[in-house]
Amino acid sequence: MSATPARRSLAAVTLLALLVLSGCTAGPTLHARRISAHQPAPSASPFAPSASPSTSPSATAKPAPGSLDWYLSQVPTFPEAPPPQPVPLPTTGAAPFWHRLPTDQKVAFITIDDGGLARPSEVADFVWRARIPVTMFLNSPAAEEYPEYFRQIQVAGGVVENHTITHNSLAGRSYDYQKREICGAADKLEALFGKRATLFRPPFGEHDSTTLKAAHDCGAKAVLHWTETVHEGKVRYQTPEKVVQPGDVLLMHFRPALMDDLLAALKAIHRAGLTPALLEDYVL
Numbered sequence: 001m002s003a004t005p006a007r008r009s010l011a012a013v014t015l016l017a018l019l020v021l022s023g024c025t026a027g028p029t030l031h032a033r034r035i036s037a038h039q040p041a042p043s044a045s046p047f048a049p050s051a052s053p054s055t056s057p058s059a060t061a062k063p064a065p066g067s068l069d070w071y072l073s074q075v076p077t078f079p080e081a082p083p084p085q086p087v088p089l090p091t092t093g094a095a096p097f098w099h100r101l102p103t104d105q106k107v108a109f110i111t112i113d114d115g116g117l118a119r120p121s122e123v124a125d126f127v128w129r130a131r132i133p134v135t136m137f138l139n140s141p142a143a144e145e146y147p148e149y150f151r152q153i154q155v156a157g158g159v160v161e162n163h164t165i166t167h168n169s170l171a172g173r174s175y176d177y178q179k180r181e182i183c184g185a186a187d188k189l190e191a192l193f194g195k196r197a198t199l200f201r202p203p204f205g206e207h208d209s210t211t212l213k214a215a216h217d218c219g220a221k222a223v224l225h226w227t228e229t230v231h232e233g234k235v236r237y238q239t240p241e242k243v244v245q246p247g248d249v250l251l252m253h254f255r256p257a258l259m260d261d262l263l264a265a266l267k268a269i270h271r272a273g274l275t276p277a278l279l280e281d282y283v284l
């Protein structure tokens, strides 16, 4: 879909590095799991994800509903993503607040929030094998508790961004309070994942002008709301059009039905004639 070749080869290199590292630092179970997690189709080169589910080893047998192969078999075929044209950013000393990305390109964006509640085990494999571009807005304590889980999604092409430490509403709080929540999470996430967050999502979407200033001062280039939510496999439109529009941002959570939510988001984006793309390719 939209992950650039450079990003994907970076992911492959990171995967190699993690495999090497895990041989030194992790037990055999984790090591074995990680190798099998990204098991390519027999016809594919080791780090080239299969282009379509039809190359999956079980293509001849009908995959069991709910299995990873079943999810892969349900993923629609998208038009090629257009080359991303990064959006202009203000130079006002405050991050812009966007419900949808200001782009006319035929793309939409999948975002996954929080991280503390549930972490379905096959998400990294799904993201990798179906090449789903995802941005994860994580609370830093969840990231700290389950770093391997989110690292696997990062290796699969996902990008970690900032969703505060405590998930308290920021609106109306002092600059110092908001900065502690935003910079504190950014520092922790950077230490865990090796990249400074450049996007911020305030808990519940609640924010004020102080939030946009504090987010900017902590390194965020934009503050993201959303235009659709996805829960238990159902897309809820928060815009009058009731169809995904170019630049739309779909919100889901690390909850038990995340595989269904990812699939529902992909189908909704496909129905709209759009292709999923990565926010970070548009906000530079």
Ligand SMILES: [Zn+2]
Binding pocket: 113, 114, 163, 167, 203, 204
């Ligand atoms: Zn949240």
